[in-house]
Amino acid sequence: NPKHAAIAVTSGLLEKLDRVELEGVLAHELSHIKNYDILVSTLAVTLVGTVAILTDLAIRMMWWNGGRVGRSSDRQNSSNPLALVGFALLIIAPIIARIMQASVSRRRETLADVSACQLTRYPPGLISALEKLQADSTVTHSASMATAHMWIEQPLSGVNDAGRLGGFHKLFNTHPPLSERIALLREM
Numbered sequence: 001n002p003k004h005a006a007i008a009v010t011s012g013l014l015e016k017l018d019r020v021e022l023e024g025v026l027a028h029e030l031s032h033i034k035n036y037d038i039l040v041s042t043l044a045v046t047l048v049g050t051v052a053i054l055t056d057l058a059i060r061m062m063w064w065n066g067g068r069v070g071r072s073s074d075r076q077n078s079s080n081p082l083a084l085v086g087f088a089l090l091i092i093a094p095i096i097a098r099i100m101q102a103s104v105s106r107r108r109e110t111l112a113d114v115s116a117c118q119l120t121r122y123p124p125g126l127i128s129a130l131e132k133l134q135a136d137s138t139v140t141h142s143a144s145m146a147t148a149h150m151w152i153e154q155p156l157s158g159v160n161d162a163g164r165l166g167g168f169h170k171l172f173n174t175h176p177p178l179s180e181r182i183a184l185l186r187e188m
Contacts, residue, residue, distance in 0.1 A: 005033040024126030031115035037108045044104045048097035059086035105174040123188045134178040
């Protein structure tokens with residue numbers, strides 16, 4: 001709810017950015033509020049969570065055969081293919097939920113960037129802030145993926161996986177790459 005929203009700025013951001021860059025970042029965060037991004041993210045996660053709960057219920061019903069006592073011929077063939085499919089879905093559902101949440105978040109970040117430039121009418125401010133963040137080599141060790149949506153950039157983006165994960169880990173990023181965001185803003 002925009003009436004109860006708050007924006008927090010870290011001391012590091014205050015130290016690194018000038019007034020125009022900070023204005024761009026704050027406009028970006030205000031755009032999240034104006035665009036009801038928290039509500040959109042909550043709805044996306046709730047829908048995926050509902051699917052996961054329904055899958056869990058279906059598995060429990062199939063696993064225990066709906067509470068019925070089976071015939072002796074049923075007991076000899078104890079494998080239930082639907083239960084196996086349901087079990088696989090139970091494992092995959094949280095992963096899909098996280099990928100969907102990250103995808104929605106990346107789209108909302110792009111919208112917030114564009115909305116911020118419309119609000120300030122000065123894209124170079126946000127572009128300069130993002131370029132400073134991109135050039136910053138400081139690795140934040142206190143970052144957590146659980147709070148990634150609260151950052152202006154992808155936390156832990158400076159940590160290199162040495163190519164072990166390829167592009168798979170990018171599916172879980174809550175922010176588009178800074179280079180893509182900057183390129184989009186330059187086109188405005």
